[in-house]
Structure formats: structure tokens, C-alpha cells
Amino acid sequence: MKQVVLSRSALVTPLGDGGDTLWQQLVAGGTAIAPLTRFATGNYISSYAACIEGLVAADAESLMAPLLERVAEQMGPVPADCRLLIATTKGEIDRLETRSRAGLAPTLADLPEAFIRQVEQRFHLPPGGLNINAACASSTIAVARGAALIAAGQASAVLVYAADLVSEFVFSGFSALQALSPHVCRPFDQQRSGLNLGEAGVALLLLDEERALQNKAPIMARIAGWGAANDAHHVTAPARDGCGLILACRQALSSAEISAEQICAINAHGTGTLYNDAMELTAFHALFAERLPPLHGIKGSIGHCLGAAGAVEVAVGARALAEQLLPPTVGCRNPEAVSDGRVGEKQQPLSGDYLLCCNSGFGGINGALVLQRIMS
Amino acid sequence: MTGWINGIGWVSTMGCGRGRTAGLVPIWNDRLAIPARKDLFAHTDLRFGRLDGFSRTGLAGITMCLRDAGREEWQDKRAIATMAVTTSGCLQTDLDYQATVIEGDGKLASPNLFAYTLPNCFLGEAALRFGLTGNSLILQQNGGADLDVLSRALEELTWSGSIGVIAGFCEVPVAGLACPPTGYGSLFVLIEGIPDPQSGCYGKLTLTGNKLFFNDTPLASFTHLMDACFTVTDRRV
Structure with missing residues (x-):
């Protein structure tokens, strides 16, 4: 079995762009959870979520495209032989919402494979990308699968791209399930009362450790x-x-x-x-x-x-x-x-x-x- | 990588079926009747009525597959994984749910429908009904639903601790979209590490490089796999 390493990452989160920014904010105890302005929340049990600043979509398009752009720009080039694993639960759901509200039927662009093509093209990778949908464990399982591919010698580089948005579609659903906290959430606290939604775009480059060492690629950690x-x-x-x-x-x-x-x-x-x-x-x-x-x-x-x-x-x-x-x-x-x-x-x-x-x-x-x- | 197909179940244009009792090779096209509870279970099943069409179609295929393999009944949970490929997934459920959001400006959003706006939820339904504790995930790929899911299933069988993997496809109609190449319905096969000693098996599935073989013959499609399975004369053990 080959050893697998996490070589590089690119992150766009509500606490800013880049791993360093996120880390500094986390260590300082920062939070980006705040009252939502993306859509009206008057009919829901919460008005709080954590949104990425400066995400702007083209007319009637999805915020997933500018999010992908920011992540890809930060990530830089990836090996051309990368296998691509994507992890998104609802993908470009915001565009589907817009079209539904306008009374328009879905198109082929609303299918997951259209988003997979976008990611392939933006990272200059050949067709063959796979989206793994395992709900909120999607990217964990995508990393696991990528690591297994490398460990078995089926690939020597895997790019995991994970992204999901704060959308009214998902917000309303968690509200209907009574799962949202009306305040800033309190994980593992005795008075916890639910979750707040967030959004992020992340790219993780997994490499065969031998290849990483040969190419003097950075190594963040081993996926053991x-x-x-x-x-x-x-x-x-x-x-x-x-x-x-x-x-x-x-x-x-x-x-x-x-x-x-x-x-x-x-x-x-x-x-x-x-x-x-x-x-x-x-x-x-x-x-x-x-x-x-x-x-x-x-x-x-x-x-x-x-x-x-x-x-x-x-x-x-x-x-x-x-x-x-x-x-x-x-x-x-x-x-x-x-x-x-x-x-x-x-x-x-x-x-x-x-x-x-x-x-x-x-x-x-x-x-x-x-x-x-x-x-x- | 090698596995043995020990069970086959489906929802085709002709309804629910399974390999060991079917007289005809199933056909999938642009017609589908979403399965009702009585098509599947003799007993009442309060949960089934709450399921969306995608989940009913997928769950029915998995149920028929386990029934075909003689594994529907269980006492202890089993390390069997589930994996499905789909083109449009639960998009119609998304549209139905979104209609409930629009209807009352969010006040009438349906919690029940929302729970099924994740396409992997029918795998969870199968897991809890049949005690399946292996990995469970939906795969979506550029180019639509194809046999790659069986390759991924063989990888799962080889790399994980699962004793078996139930893998296949699930598609239901979506208003405004054309029928995918597989047709509507579902098909699932139970792949295990050894042929079933009691029920027998349909044959050997092998992944060599990127190529998939059934009984050493290259496989081209799900339909091709079904044709090949139906030529196995001793499947009704």
C-alpha cells in the first residue's frame, strides 16, 4: 500500500480566503455567523448563517461559479493527471431556486454533470470527474476515496473539490425540521439549540507520498x-x-x-x-x-x-x-x-x-x- | 478485482422484478410507474408512503435485489455497502420541495420532502430496513449513469471491510428534462466476495485496469449485463 499525503489546500470560507486567514481567525475565536442578508428570513426560525463576503453571481446564475473561481485561483495549477473527486450536496441549487421562482423548468445545466464539467474545465482536467454525494459527510468520504485510490496505486494524484452554499432552499428545509439555532450556534454546549448554516469552497490536493517527495511538493499531513x-x-x-x-x-x-x-x-x-x-x-x-x-x-x-x-x-x-x-x-x-x-x-x-x-x-x-x- | 453477482433486482417499465423469478429480460425506457407499497411489501409500511418517487424507485430496486439473493430477512446488521449512480437524482423532489417553499414564502416548507432532497437518503432507507452498515453514497458523473458504478463497487468491496456491495442506477422523470440513456427506473446487483453457497450466483464480475468483464466477457452496458445474466441457466438454484 502506498502512503497518501495532503499536499496543498485552497479554502474560501466565511472567515476569509486562504488557510492562513482561516487558521488565524479560528485560533482567535472568531466567528462569521451573522444575520443573513442574502434572502429574507422572517418566516424561518433563525436569521443567522455564515456567508462568504464578496460572492457575486452573474444574472440568474449560481454563486458556485465565482466561488470555484476564487478557490481555483488560490490553488494554482494542479497535476494534469489528477483524478477529480467533487463533493457537493446541492451544487448550484441557487440557480434552480431562481428558475423555479420565475416559473421556468430545469435544464441540462441544472444537472450535477454540468457542474462537474465546470470544475474539470477550471482545473484543466480531462473528463472523468466524479461527484460523491453522501450528505454532510460528502467531502470526508471523497477524501477517503481519493486516499484509497492512491493507496491502491490506481492514481498518484487526486484533487478533491468540495463546495456548498447558503441557500434559501436548504435554510428553509433545516428551519422546517426545527434544526436551526435562533442564535449563534453552540456546539457541545449544554444550552445548544441547533445549527447555523455556512458555506465554503475547498480544494485539497492528495498525492502519493513518494511522488510528493520526488517532486519536493509541500506536505501538510499524511492521510493515514x-x-x-x-x-x-x-x-x-x-x-x-x-x-x-x-x-x-x-x-x-x-x-x-x-x-x-x-x-x-x-x-x-x-x-x-x-x-x-x-x-x-x-x-x-x-x-x-x-x-x-x-x-x-x-x-x-x-x-x-x-x-x-x-x-x-x-x-x-x-x-x-x-x-x-x-x-x-x-x-x-x-x-x-x-x-x-x-x-x-x-x-x-x-x-x-x-x-x-x-x-x-x-x-x-x-x-x-x-x-x-x-x-x- | 473480482466479485460475484449473487442477486439482481429492479424497477423497470414493467414494474418491480428480480432475476430468479423473472421470465423476461427487464427493459427500461421513458415509461415508469413509481412503485407503491403493495408492489413491494405484503405488510403495512408506514414509512414507505412518505418517500418521494426517487427514493421509492431506488428502495424498491434494492429490496428486490436482496430478496433475489435471499438476504431480505436479517437478525444482525451486515457490513454491506450501497452505491448508486444517477443523472438527475432527486431533482424532481427538489422541484416539489421548492414549490412548498414558494407557496407560503417559506412558512409551508415541507420538512418531509426536504429530507429527501438529498439523493443518498434512499440508501439510508435501505440501510435501516435491511441493517446495512457499509458505506453508502451516490455517484454522479459527466456522461450520465453508466457501468462505472460497478467498477467503483468492486473497488469498495476490495478496499473496505464490506462483505458485499449493492450497486446500480436509479432514475426518475423530471418535468422538462429528457429521459436519460439508461431509461427510467432502477437496477441493483449484490456483489460479494464469494458465490452464494445456498442460492448460487449469476457470474463473476472482474475489473481489469479500467475494463469491466462479466464471466470474462467485456461489458458494455447495464442492458448487456442483464442479457448476460439471463443466459446463466443455473441461476434458479
Whole structure:
């Protein structure tokens, strides 16, 4: 099996463009969650979300195009032989909304393959891109699949492009499900009351480690292990015993060939909903027993970026390992007692080489990745 | 990479079917009757009535596939993955949901429809009904739904801890869009690491490089796969 590394990343998030900007804001405890101005929210249970500044779409077109442009410009050239994996849950849903409101039927441009072509063309890659839709675990599973391709020698470079938007379509749905927080969300807090939506565009370049070393390519972290599993419990609610997440994490630990004791930190999904966060803490206790490592979640800073959430968190997790520092979990003022003081609004120093990154989504899906620190 | 096809189920223009009981090779075209509960289950199923058309069509294909393989009944959850390729996915559900948003300026947005505006949700429906704990994901690609999903399924079978993968396609009509090349409906096959010792199997699926073979013959399409499976004379074990 070949080793897989995360070589480069490009991020456009509500906290700004670039990994450095995002990292500095996260460490400082910043948040971009604010009252929405993109559409009227008077009929919904919340008016808060985290939006990217300066995104402007051409007339009746989608914000996904300018988002892609900003990410691609930041990323720069990628190897021509890259396999492309895309992770978006709703893609250009904002254009579909506009057309629906105008009474227009969908066109071929509204199909996912049209967006796949856009991404292929913008990164100058040949046809063959694949969109992976696994709800809010989409990009986690795309990274896992990309890593598996490289590990098996089927590819030596994989570009994961993940993006999702704050749209009224999705906002209204989470509102109807009573899943939105009316305030800035509070992941893992005793008084948490729901999630805030966010948006992001992320590119992650995965390389065969040998190739990266030969080409003197930068290395952010090794993708050491991965796993995915379904709760087989409910379509929109997580299994309370965390069975699917436990299974996915155990697979990730097993493929990384490490024990749970070697994990020095967790980047949790931490949506801020009552059930998700409780489920995650249950799962982490099952995995780590009395030795729960420091954990954090970034959704109090940039909201829940849906299919792009995992990709943002992989980039943040790699940086956290390199800096040996876990950013604060914004909004977690009164942590759940069962978190054993391992999560809160303060930064936490790390001491170790492996970080667990996990996400869960509708359909009962769970994805987990183990990132490994690479000493330069 | 090699796997064995141990079950086949579908929703075609002729309705729900499965390999071991069908008299005719299924046909998919521009006509589709979305399956009703009674087409699938003899017992009442309160959840089924809540499903959108895409989920009903996909879930029915997976149910028929598991029934064909003798795996519908279960006691303990099973590490079986599910994977489906689709061109338009749940786009019609998106339109139906969006209509509920527009109708009351958001006040009447349907939480039930919204839950099915993610195309992977029918895989979750299958997972919870049949105890399937493997990976579950939807694939969308440039060029529409094709046999690549079976290649990805063989990769999943080889690289993950899953004992089997249910893989196929699912398409339903979308107002204003033409019928995709596969036709409307769904087709799912259960691919496992060994031939089923009780029920027998249809044949061997092999991925060599980028090429997919069924019983050592190159595969060109889902229809081609069905034709080949129906020539296997001992499938009704």
C-alpha cells in the first residue's frame, strides 16, 4: 500500500480566503455567523448563517461559479493527471431556486454533470470527474476515496473539490425540521439549540507520498486512515448509541494501523444540534473510554458548510497537527459534562501525531479520517 | 478485482422484478410507474408512503435485489455497502420541495420532502430496513449513469471491510428534462466476495485496469449485463 499525503489546500470560507486567514481567525475565536442578508428570513426560525463576503453571481446564475473561481485561483495549477473527486450536496441549487421562482423548468445545466464539467474545465482536467454525494459527510468520504485510490496505486494524484452554499432552499428545509439555532450556534454546549448554516469552497490536493517527495511538493499531513459506515437507524436522526460513527472511526484507526490511544485530538462534526453532539460524545467515549483526547468543532466559527464541511476540517486538522494546537470551539461556553473538560472556548495544546476527523450526515452516513503529522 | 453477482433486482417499465423469478429480460425506457407499497411489501409500511418517487424507485430496486439473493430477512446488521449512480437524482423532489417553499414564502416548507432532497437518503432507507452498515453514497458523473458504478463497487468491496456491495442506477422523470440513456427506473446487483453457497450466483464480475468483464466477457452496458445474466441457466438454484 502506498502512503497518501495532503499536499496543498485552497479554502474560501466565511472567515476569509486562504488557510492562513482561516487558521488565524479560528485560533482567535472568531466567528462569521451573522444575520443573513442574502434572502429574507422572517418566516424561518433563525436569521443567522455564515456567508462568504464578496460572492457575486452573474444574472440568474449560481454563486458556485465565482466561488470555484476564487478557490481555483488560490490553488494554482494542479497535476494534469489528477483524478477529480467533487463533493457537493446541492451544487448550484441557487440557480434552480431562481428558475423555479420565475416559473421556468430545469435544464441540462441544472444537472450535477454540468457542474462537474465546470470544475474539470477550471482545473484543466480531462473528463472523468466524479461527484460523491453522501450528505454532510460528502467531502470526508471523497477524501477517503481519493486516499484509497492512491493507496491502491490506481492514481498518484487526486484533487478533491468540495463546495456548498447558503441557500434559501436548504435554510428553509433545516428551519422546517426545527434544526436551526435562533442564535449563534453552540456546539457541545449544554444550552445548544441547533445549527447555523455556512458555506465554503475547498480544494485539497492528495498525492502519493513518494511522488510528493520526488517532486519536493509541500506536505501538510499524511492521510493515514479512513472509514465509512451507516448507522442503519434513521434517515435524518443519528443513532443515539453512535454505532455508525464508532464503526467508521474503528475502520479509520485500523487502516491507519494505530490504536485509539495514539489519537491526540479530534476534529468533531459538532453541528450544535442536541442529538448530533450527544451522539458524537457517546461514540467518542466508546472509542476512547476514560482517555478522551482534546476535541473541537469549527461550526461555531463558520457554520455548517454541508458537503464542504469535512474538507475544511481536514485542512484545519492538518494545520492543528502541524501547530500542535487545537483552536477554540466557539460557542461552547458551558461544555456538556460528559465531554470531561476536553472541549471549550479556549485553545488547547496538543502533544501527538494523529488527529481524528469525522462527519455524519442524513441517510445515516458517517465518515472518519485519521491525519498524521509529518515532521519536515 | 473480482466479485460475484449473487442477486439482481429492479424497477423497470414493467414494474418491480428480480432475476430468479423473472421470465423476461427487464427493459427500461421513458415509461415508469413509481412503485407503491403493495408492489413491494405484503405488510403495512408506514414509512414507505412518505418517500418521494426517487427514493421509492431506488428502495424498491434494492429490496428486490436482496430478496433475489435471499438476504431480505436479517437478525444482525451486515457490513454491506450501497452505491448508486444517477443523472438527475432527486431533482424532481427538489422541484416539489421548492414549490412548498414558494407557496407560503417559506412558512409551508415541507420538512418531509426536504429530507429527501438529498439523493443518498434512499440508501439510508435501505440501510435501516435491511441493517446495512457499509458505506453508502451516490455517484454522479459527466456522461450520465453508466457501468462505472460497478467498477467503483468492486473497488469498495476490495478496499473496505464490506462483505458485499449493492450497486446500480436509479432514475426518475423530471418535468422538462429528457429521459436519460439508461431509461427510467432502477437496477441493483449484490456483489460479494464469494458465490452464494445456498442460492448460487449469476457470474463473476472482474475489473481489469479500467475494463469491466462479466464471466470474462467485456461489458458494455447495464442492458448487456442483464442479457448476460439471463443466459446463466443455473441461476434458479
